[in-house]
Amino acid sequence: MTRRERVLTALHHREPDHLPVDFGSTGVTGMHVSCVAALRRHFGLEQRLVKVFEPSQCLGWIDEDLKTALDIDTEPLIPRKANYALVLDHWKPWRMYDGLEVLVPGNFNVTVDANGDTLLHPGGDTSIAPSGRMPAGGYFFDAIIRQRPFEESQLNPEDNVEEYGLLSEEDLAHFASAAQSARATGRAVVAKFGAGFGDIANVPGVSLREPKGIRDVAEWYMSIRSRPDYIHGVFSRQCENLIENLRRLSERVNGCVDVIYLCGTDFGTQKSTFCSEATFRELWLPYYRQVTDWIHRNTQWKVFKHSCGSVVRFLDAFLDAGFDILNPVQVSALGMEPAFLKAKYGERLVFWGGGVDTQQTLAFGTPGEVREQVLRHAAIFSRGGGYVFNAVHNVQARTPVANIVAMFDALREVRG
Numbered sequence: 001m002t003r004r005e006r007v008l009t010a011l012h013h014r015e016p017d018h019l020p021v022d023f024g025s026t027g028v029t030g031m032h033v034s035c036v037a038a039l040r041r042h043f044g045l046e047q048r049l050v051k052v053f054e055p056s057q058c059l060g061w062i063d064e065d066l067k068t069a070l071d072i073d074t075e076p077l078i079p080r081k082a083n084y085a086l087v088l089d090h091w092k093p094w095r096m097y098d099g100l101e102v103l104v105p106g107n108f109n110v111t112v113d114a115n116g117d118t119l120l121h122p123g124g125d126t127s128i129a130p131s132g133r134m135p136a137g138g139y140f141f142d143a144i145i146r147q148r149p150f151e152e153s154q155l156n157p158e159d160n161v162e163e164y165g166l167l168s169e170e171d172l173a174h175f176a177s178a179a180q181s182a183r184a185t186g187r188a189v190v191a192k193f194g195a196g197f198g199d200i201a202n203v204p205g206v207s208l209r210e211p212k213g214i215r216d217v218a219e220w221y222m223s224i225r226s227r228p229d230y231i232h233g234v235f236s237r238q239c240e241n242l243i244e245n246l247r248r249l250s251e252r253v254n255g256c257v258d259v260i261y262l263c264g265t266d267f268g269t270q271k272s273t274f275c276s277e278a279t280f281r282e283l284w285l286p287y288y289r290q291v292t293d294w295i296h297r298n299t300q301w302k303v304f305k306h307s308c309g310s311v312v313r314f315l316d317a318f319l320d321a322g323f324d325i326l327n328p329v330q331v332s333a334l335g336m337e338p339a340f341l342k343a344k345y346g347e348r349l350v351f352w353g354g355g356v357d358t359q360q361t362l363a364f365g366t367p368g369e370v371r372e373q374v375l376r377h378a379a380i381f382s383r384g385g386g387y388v389f390n391a392v393h394n395v396q397a398r399t400p401v402a403n404i405v406a407m408f409d410a411l412r413e414v415r416g
Helices: 003-011 033-042 064-070 157-164 169-183 217-226 228-256 277-298 312-320 338-345 367-382 401-415
Strands: 052-054 074-077 092-095 101-104 110-112 118-120 132-134 188-192 259-263 302-306 325-327 350-352
Touching: 003 188, 033 064, 033 401, 052 101, 074 169, 157 228, 169 188, 169 228, 217 228, 217 277, 228 277, 259 277, 277 302, 277 312, 312 338, 338 367, 367 401
Parallel strands: 074 188, 188 259, 259 302, 302 325, 325 350
Antiparallel strands: 092 101, 110 118, 118 132
16 A cells, blocks of 8 residues: 555555654644654764744654655645744744754744743734743743733724634635645645634744633633633634635645644543533534534545543544544543543544654663553554554654654554
Protein backbone atom coordinates (compact mmCIF):
# COMPACT_ATOMS: atom_id res chain seq x y z
CA MET A 1 0.00 0.00 0.00
CA THR A 2 0.99 3.62 -0.43
CA ARG A 3 1.15 5.70 2.72
CA ARG A 4 -2.14 7.37 1.86
CA GLU A 5 -3.84 4.04 1.09
CA ARG A 6 -2.61 2.71 4.43
CA VAL A 7 -4.25 5.55 6.36
CA LEU A 8 -7.46 5.48 4.32
CA THR A 9 -7.80 1.73 4.84
CA ALA A 10 -7.54 2.20 8.59
CA LEU A 11 -10.04 5.07 8.47
CA HIS A 12 -12.55 2.71 6.83
CA HIS A 13 -12.10 0.18 9.64
CA ARG A 14 -10.10 -2.32 7.64
CA GLU A 15 -6.65 -3.63 8.45
CA PRO A 16 -3.92 -2.09 6.26
CA ASP A 17 -0.65 -3.76 5.35
CA HIS A 18 1.12 -1.93 8.19
CA LEU A 19 0.02 0.15 11.15
CA PRO A 20 -0.29 3.78 9.94
CA VAL A 21 1.68 6.35 11.93
CA ASP A 22 1.17 10.09 12.38
CA PHE A 23 3.50 12.62 13.91
CA GLY A 24 3.35 16.29 12.99
CA SER A 25 0.13 16.50 10.99
CA THR A 26 -1.67 18.65 13.57
CA GLY A 27 -1.02 20.87 16.56
CA VAL A 28 -2.05 18.01 18.86
CA THR A 29 -0.06 15.14 17.30
CA GLY A 30 3.38 16.67 17.08
CA MET A 31 6.61 17.05 19.02
CA HIS A 32 8.26 19.89 20.85
CA VAL A 33 10.92 21.53 18.71
CA SER A 34 13.65 20.24 21.05
CA CYS A 35 12.52 16.65 20.46
CA VAL A 36 12.56 17.12 16.69
CA ALA A 37 16.08 18.55 16.92
CA ALA A 38 17.19 15.62 19.10
CA LEU A 39 15.81 13.10 16.61
CA ARG A 40 17.62 14.78 13.75
CA ARG A 41 20.87 14.43 15.69
CA HIS A 42 20.09 10.81 16.59
CA PHE A 43 19.59 9.82 12.95
CA GLY A 44 22.61 11.77 11.77
CA LEU A 45 20.57 13.96 9.44
CA GLU A 46 21.78 17.20 7.89
CA GLN A 47 22.41 19.82 10.54
CA ARG A 48 19.77 22.52 10.26
CA LEU A 49 17.64 24.61 12.59
CA VAL A 50 14.13 23.28 13.19
CA LYS A 51 11.16 25.53 12.46
CA VAL A 52 8.67 26.32 15.21
CA PHE A 53 5.40 26.15 13.27
CA GLU A 54 3.08 26.25 16.31
CA PRO A 55 4.39 28.90 18.74
CA SER A 56 2.11 28.30 21.75
CA GLN A 57 3.43 24.79 22.27
CA CYS A 58 6.69 25.39 20.36
CA LEU A 59 6.05 22.42 18.09
CA GLY A 60 8.77 21.59 15.59
CA TRP A 61 8.24 21.11 11.87
CA ILE A 62 9.25 17.61 10.75
CA ASP A 63 11.14 17.87 7.47
CA GLU A 64 10.96 15.25 4.73
CA ASP A 65 14.21 13.51 5.66
CA LEU A 66 13.08 12.96 9.24
CA LYS A 67 9.60 11.87 8.13
CA THR A 68 11.26 9.22 6.00
CA ALA A 69 13.48 8.09 8.88
CA LEU A 70 10.45 7.83 11.18
CA ASP A 71 8.24 6.18 8.52
CA ILE A 72 5.39 8.70 8.90
CA ASP A 73 2.24 8.27 6.81
CA THR A 74 0.60 11.70 7.18
CA GLU A 75 1.19 15.19 5.81
CA PRO A 76 -0.07 18.45 7.36
CA LEU A 77 -2.00 21.18 5.60
CA ILE A 78 -1.97 24.20 7.88
CA PRO A 79 -2.97 27.86 7.56
CA ARG A 80 -0.41 30.42 6.45
CA LYS A 81 -0.71 32.08 9.85
CA ALA A 82 -0.14 30.39 13.21
CA ASN A 83 -1.58 31.62 16.48
CA TYR A 84 -0.35 35.00 17.71
CA ALA A 85 -0.96 36.11 14.08
CA LEU A 86 2.48 34.88 13.09
CA VAL A 87 2.95 34.43 9.35
CA LEU A 88 4.81 31.20 8.62
CA ASP A 89 7.49 32.62 6.35
CA HIS A 90 10.73 34.66 6.41
CA TRP A 91 12.14 32.33 9.06
CA LYS A 92 14.84 33.65 11.38
CA PRO A 93 16.93 32.19 14.22
CA TRP A 94 15.89 32.47 17.87
CA ARG A 95 17.50 30.95 20.94
CA MET A 96 15.41 29.25 23.62
CA TYR A 97 16.22 29.33 27.33
CA ASP A 98 18.05 26.00 27.22
CA GLY A 99 20.33 27.30 24.48
CA LEU A 100 18.66 25.50 21.57
CA GLU A 101 18.65 27.66 18.45
CA VAL A 102 15.50 27.29 16.35
CA LEU A 103 13.77 29.06 13.47
CA VAL A 104 10.75 31.27 14.12
CA PRO A 105 8.48 33.23 11.75
CA GLY A 106 9.75 36.59 10.56
CA ASN A 107 7.20 38.57 12.54
CA PHE A 108 7.92 36.65 15.74
CA ASN A 109 9.08 39.49 18.00
CA VAL A 110 9.43 39.27 21.76
CA THR A 111 10.30 41.37 24.79
CA VAL A 112 11.65 40.25 28.16
CA ASP A 113 10.17 41.47 31.44
CA ALA A 114 11.82 42.14 34.80
CA ASN A 115 11.37 38.49 35.83
CA GLY A 116 13.20 37.26 32.76
CA ASP A 117 9.97 35.96 31.18
CA THR A 118 9.72 36.16 27.39
CA LEU A 119 6.64 38.00 26.14
CA LEU A 120 5.15 37.39 22.69
CA HIS A 121 3.06 40.06 21.00
CA PRO A 122 0.19 39.66 18.49
CA GLY A 123 1.58 39.91 15.00
CA GLY A 124 4.98 40.63 16.49
CA ASP A 125 3.98 44.24 17.27
CA THR A 126 5.89 45.05 20.45
CA SER A 127 4.12 48.40 20.77
CA ILE A 128 0.97 46.65 21.98
CA ALA A 129 0.35 44.55 25.06
CA PRO A 130 1.76 41.00 24.92
CA SER A 131 -0.62 38.06 24.63
CA GLY A 132 1.76 35.20 25.45
CA ARG A 133 4.31 34.48 28.16
CA MET A 134 7.13 31.94 28.29
CA PRO A 135 8.27 31.83 31.94
CA ALA A 136 12.00 32.14 32.49
CA GLY A 137 13.48 28.73 31.84
CA GLY A 138 10.28 27.53 30.13
CA TYR A 139 9.63 25.70 26.89
CA PHE A 140 6.31 27.06 25.59
CA PHE A 141 4.04 30.10 25.78
CA ASP A 142 1.03 30.51 28.06
CA ALA A 143 -1.80 32.81 27.00
CA ILE A 144 -2.02 36.12 28.84
CA ILE A 145 -5.61 36.91 29.78
CA ARG A 146 -6.57 40.36 28.52
CA GLN A 147 -10.20 40.38 29.55
CA ARG A 148 -11.70 43.86 29.35
CA PRO A 149 -14.31 44.97 31.90
CA PHE A 150 -17.76 44.61 30.39
CA GLU A 151 -21.38 45.43 31.14
CA GLU A 152 -23.64 42.41 30.95
CA SER A 153 -26.13 44.32 28.81
CA GLN A 154 -23.39 45.25 26.32
CA LEU A 155 -22.11 41.72 25.61
CA ASN A 156 -22.21 41.01 21.89
CA PRO A 157 -21.56 37.45 20.58
CA GLU A 158 -19.88 38.96 17.52
CA ASP A 159 -16.98 39.97 19.74
CA ASN A 160 -16.08 36.31 20.28
CA VAL A 161 -16.26 35.66 16.54
CA GLU A 162 -13.73 38.28 15.45
CA GLU A 163 -10.97 35.76 14.72
CA TYR A 164 -13.33 33.33 12.94
CA GLY A 165 -14.30 35.41 9.93
CA LEU A 166 -14.33 34.47 6.25
CA LEU A 167 -11.03 33.49 4.66
CA SER A 168 -9.31 36.01 2.44
CA GLU A 169 -8.33 35.28 -1.14
CA GLU A 170 -4.72 35.14 0.06
CA ASP A 171 -5.65 32.42 2.57
CA LEU A 172 -7.57 30.45 -0.05
CA ALA A 173 -4.68 30.68 -2.51
CA HIS A 174 -2.29 29.46 0.18
CA PHE A 175 -4.42 26.41 0.92
CA ALA A 176 -4.83 25.61 -2.77
CA SER A 177 -1.09 25.69 -3.41
CA ALA A 178 -0.11 23.94 -0.16
CA ALA A 179 -2.72 21.21 -0.74
CA GLN A 180 -1.17 20.30 -4.09
CA SER A 181 2.26 20.08 -2.48
CA ALA A 182 0.92 17.98 0.40
CA ARG A 183 -0.84 15.56 -1.95
CA ALA A 184 2.36 15.14 -3.98
CA THR A 185 4.09 13.60 -0.95
CA GLY A 186 1.96 10.45 -1.29
CA ARG A 187 0.90 10.69 2.35
CA ALA A 188 -2.60 11.12 3.75
CA VAL A 189 -3.26 14.85 4.04
CA VAL A 190 -4.61 16.20 7.33
CA ALA A 191 -5.96 19.75 7.07
CA LYS A 192 -6.67 22.30 9.78
CA PHE A 193 -9.78 24.13 8.64
CA GLY A 194 -11.73 24.27 11.89
CA ALA A 195 -13.27 26.87 14.13
CA GLY A 196 -13.20 27.44 17.87
CA PHE A 197 -16.48 26.27 19.39
CA GLY A 198 -15.02 27.01 22.81
CA ASP A 199 -11.53 25.63 22.23
CA ILE A 200 -10.05 27.02 25.43
CA ALA A 201 -6.64 27.55 23.86
CA ASN A 202 -8.29 30.07 21.53
CA VAL A 203 -10.70 31.79 23.92
CA PRO A 204 -8.11 34.37 25.13
CA GLY A 205 -7.70 35.64 21.55
CA VAL A 206 -3.89 35.66 21.52
CA SER A 207 -3.81 36.66 17.85
CA LEU A 208 -5.95 39.77 18.38
CA ARG A 209 -4.58 43.20 19.17
CA GLU A 210 -7.48 44.13 21.45
CA PRO A 211 -9.73 41.13 22.12
CA LYS A 212 -13.32 41.90 23.01
CA GLY A 213 -16.06 39.70 24.43
CA ILE A 214 -15.47 36.96 27.01
CA ARG A 215 -11.74 36.20 26.96
CA ASP A 216 -11.07 35.05 30.51
CA VAL A 217 -10.93 31.24 30.69
CA ALA A 218 -12.78 31.01 34.01
CA GLU A 219 -15.41 33.49 32.82
CA TRP A 220 -15.94 31.45 29.65
CA TYR A 221 -16.48 28.22 31.57
CA MET A 222 -18.93 29.95 33.91
CA SER A 223 -20.76 31.37 30.90
CA ILE A 224 -21.62 27.85 29.77
CA ARG A 225 -24.08 27.78 32.67
CA SER A 226 -24.78 31.46 33.29
CA ARG A 227 -24.95 32.77 29.68
CA PRO A 228 -26.08 29.89 27.44
CA ASP A 229 -27.83 32.28 25.04
CA TYR A 230 -24.56 34.14 24.55
CA ILE A 231 -22.70 30.88 23.88
CA HIS A 232 -25.36 29.87 21.37
CA GLY A 233 -24.90 33.22 19.66
CA VAL A 234 -21.14 32.76 19.42
CA PHE A 235 -21.35 29.17 18.18
CA SER A 236 -24.08 29.99 15.67
CA ARG A 237 -21.98 32.68 13.97
CA GLN A 238 -18.81 30.57 14.11
CA CYS A 239 -20.75 27.72 12.53
CA GLU A 240 -22.14 29.91 9.77
CA ASN A 241 -18.72 31.28 8.88
CA LEU A 242 -17.05 27.89 9.09
CA ILE A 243 -19.48 26.24 6.68
CA GLU A 244 -19.00 29.06 4.20
CA ASN A 245 -15.22 28.73 4.53
CA LEU A 246 -15.46 24.97 4.03
CA ARG A 247 -17.56 25.50 0.91
CA ARG A 248 -14.95 27.83 -0.55
CA LEU A 249 -12.06 25.62 0.52
CA SER A 250 -13.62 22.49 -0.93
CA GLU A 251 -13.69 24.14 -4.33
CA ARG A 252 -9.91 24.58 -4.13
CA VAL A 253 -8.60 21.52 -2.26
CA ASN A 254 -11.32 18.84 -2.12
CA GLY A 255 -9.43 16.05 -3.85
CA CYS A 256 -6.21 16.77 -1.97
CA VAL A 257 -7.50 16.39 1.60
CA ASP A 258 -8.30 13.18 3.48
CA VAL A 259 -8.86 14.29 7.08
CA ILE A 260 -10.02 17.56 8.57
CA TYR A 261 -8.99 18.59 12.08
CA LEU A 262 -12.17 20.38 13.01
CA CYS A 263 -12.00 21.31 16.65
CA GLY A 264 -9.76 21.03 19.70
CA THR A 265 -12.27 21.80 22.44
CA ASP A 266 -11.45 19.68 25.49
CA PHE A 267 -14.31 18.15 27.46
CA GLY A 268 -12.42 15.86 29.83
CA THR A 269 -10.29 16.14 32.92
CA GLN A 270 -8.14 13.37 34.32
CA LYS A 271 -11.10 11.83 36.14
CA SER A 272 -14.21 13.66 34.97
CA THR A 273 -15.57 16.18 32.46
CA PHE A 274 -15.95 19.94 32.22
CA CYS A 275 -19.69 19.71 31.66
CA SER A 276 -22.44 17.14 31.53
CA GLU A 277 -23.35 15.16 28.44
CA ALA A 278 -26.70 16.97 28.48
CA THR A 279 -24.93 20.33 28.29
CA PHE A 280 -22.77 19.07 25.44
CA ARG A 281 -25.83 17.93 23.53
CA GLU A 282 -27.62 21.22 24.13
CA LEU A 283 -24.78 23.69 23.46
CA TRP A 284 -22.27 21.98 21.15
CA LEU A 285 -23.85 19.09 19.32
CA PRO A 286 -26.25 21.10 17.07
CA TYR A 287 -23.38 23.14 15.62
CA TYR A 288 -20.95 20.26 15.32
CA ARG A 289 -23.66 18.30 13.52
CA GLN A 290 -24.33 21.08 11.02
CA VAL A 291 -20.64 21.16 10.12
CA THR A 292 -20.06 17.39 9.97
CA ASP A 293 -23.25 16.91 7.94
CA TRP A 294 -21.99 19.46 5.41
CA ILE A 295 -18.57 17.78 5.25
CA HIS A 296 -19.99 14.30 4.80
CA ARG A 297 -22.46 15.45 2.13
CA ASN A 298 -19.97 17.45 0.11
CA THR A 299 -16.54 15.84 0.58
CA GLN A 300 -14.79 12.57 1.32
CA TRP A 301 -13.03 14.03 4.35
CA LYS A 302 -13.02 12.22 7.67
CA VAL A 303 -13.64 14.49 10.68
CA PHE A 304 -11.03 14.51 13.43
CA LYS A 305 -12.16 15.50 16.95
CA HIS A 306 -9.60 16.26 19.64
CA SER A 307 -10.55 16.14 23.30
CA CYS A 308 -8.22 15.33 26.13
CA GLY A 309 -9.24 13.60 29.33
CA SER A 310 -11.85 11.13 30.46
CA VAL A 311 -14.41 11.55 27.69
CA VAL A 312 -15.74 8.00 27.70
CA ARG A 313 -19.18 9.21 28.75
CA PHE A 314 -19.23 11.56 25.73
CA LEU A 315 -18.33 9.06 23.03
CA ASP A 316 -21.90 8.25 22.02
CA ALA A 317 -22.59 11.97 21.79
CA PHE A 318 -19.43 12.47 19.71
CA LEU A 319 -20.73 9.85 17.31
CA ASP A 320 -24.12 11.56 17.21
CA ALA A 321 -22.28 14.80 16.43
CA GLY A 322 -20.83 13.15 13.33
CA PHE A 323 -17.20 12.77 14.35
CA ASP A 324 -15.25 9.97 12.66
CA ILE A 325 -11.99 10.16 14.61
CA LEU A 326 -11.14 10.56 18.30
CA ASN A 327 -7.82 12.01 19.46
CA PRO A 328 -5.66 11.93 21.62
CA VAL A 329 -7.26 8.86 23.29
CA GLN A 330 -5.93 9.71 26.75
CA VAL A 331 -5.47 6.18 28.04
CA SER A 332 -4.26 7.44 31.44
CA ALA A 333 -7.61 9.08 32.19
CA LEU A 334 -10.43 7.40 34.10
CA GLY A 335 -12.41 4.90 32.02
CA MET A 336 -10.20 5.24 28.94
CA GLU A 337 -8.69 1.75 28.97
CA PRO A 338 -7.69 0.66 25.44
CA ALA A 339 -9.36 -2.77 25.55
CA PHE A 340 -12.68 -1.30 26.68
CA LEU A 341 -12.63 1.52 24.12
CA LYS A 342 -11.77 -0.82 21.26
CA ALA A 343 -14.39 -3.40 22.21
CA LYS A 344 -17.23 -0.90 22.60
CA TYR A 345 -16.44 1.75 20.00
CA GLY A 346 -13.83 0.26 17.67
CA GLU A 347 -16.28 -0.41 14.83
CA ARG A 348 -17.65 3.14 14.88
CA LEU A 349 -14.79 5.43 15.95
CA VAL A 350 -11.28 5.63 14.57
CA PHE A 351 -8.79 6.00 17.42
CA TRP A 352 -5.92 8.34 16.53
CA GLY A 353 -3.41 8.38 19.36
CA GLY A 354 -3.30 6.47 22.62
CA GLY A 355 -0.13 4.64 21.59
CA VAL A 356 1.94 5.65 24.60
CA ASP A 357 1.21 7.83 27.63
CA THR A 358 3.13 11.12 27.41
CA GLN A 359 2.33 12.18 30.98
CA GLN A 360 4.31 9.36 32.59
CA THR A 361 5.61 6.51 30.45
CA LEU A 362 7.21 8.38 27.53
CA ALA A 363 8.45 11.28 29.65
CA PHE A 364 9.60 9.45 32.79
CA GLY A 365 9.66 5.72 32.04
CA THR A 366 12.46 3.55 30.71
CA PRO A 367 12.91 2.63 27.05
CA GLY A 368 11.77 -0.89 27.96
CA GLU A 369 8.57 0.43 29.52
CA VAL A 370 7.93 2.57 26.45
CA ARG A 371 8.41 -0.43 24.17
CA GLU A 372 6.06 -2.61 26.22
CA GLN A 373 3.28 -0.02 26.22
CA VAL A 374 3.58 0.71 22.50
CA LEU A 375 3.42 -2.99 21.62
CA ARG A 376 0.46 -3.60 23.93
CA HIS A 377 -1.61 -0.60 22.88
CA ALA A 378 -0.88 -1.04 19.17
CA ALA A 379 -2.00 -4.68 19.33
CA ILE A 380 -5.29 -3.71 20.97
CA PHE A 381 -6.19 -0.63 18.93
CA SER A 382 -5.07 -1.85 15.50
CA ARG A 383 -7.11 -5.05 15.48
CA GLY A 384 -9.57 -4.85 12.59
CA GLY A 385 -8.35 -1.42 11.48
CA GLY A 386 -9.74 1.87 12.75
CA TYR A 387 -6.46 3.02 14.25
CA VAL A 388 -3.68 5.51 13.46
CA PHE A 389 -0.74 5.44 15.83
CA ASN A 390 0.28 8.56 17.70
CA ALA A 391 1.24 9.32 21.28
CA VAL A 392 -1.27 10.74 23.75
CA HIS A 393 -0.99 14.38 22.60
CA ASN A 394 2.27 16.10 21.71
CA VAL A 395 5.66 14.76 22.76
CA GLN A 396 6.77 17.24 25.39
CA ALA A 397 10.05 19.09 25.88
CA ARG A 398 12.70 17.23 27.90
CA THR A 399 11.31 13.83 26.92
CA PRO A 400 14.43 11.61 26.74
CA VAL A 401 15.39 10.98 23.15
CA ALA A 402 16.13 7.35 24.08
CA ASN A 403 12.45 6.94 24.96
CA ILE A 404 11.28 8.57 21.73
CA VAL A 405 13.59 6.29 19.74
CA ALA A 406 12.30 3.29 21.73
CA MET A 407 8.76 4.24 20.66
CA PHE A 408 9.73 4.24 16.98
CA ASP A 409 11.78 1.07 17.35
CA ALA A 410 8.72 -0.64 18.83
CA LEU A 411 6.64 0.58 15.91
CA ARG A 412 9.09 -1.07 13.52
CA GLU A 413 8.54 -4.32 15.42
CA VAL A 414 4.79 -3.93 15.06
CA ARG A 415 5.00 -3.14 11.38
CA GLY A 416 7.37 -6.02 10.63
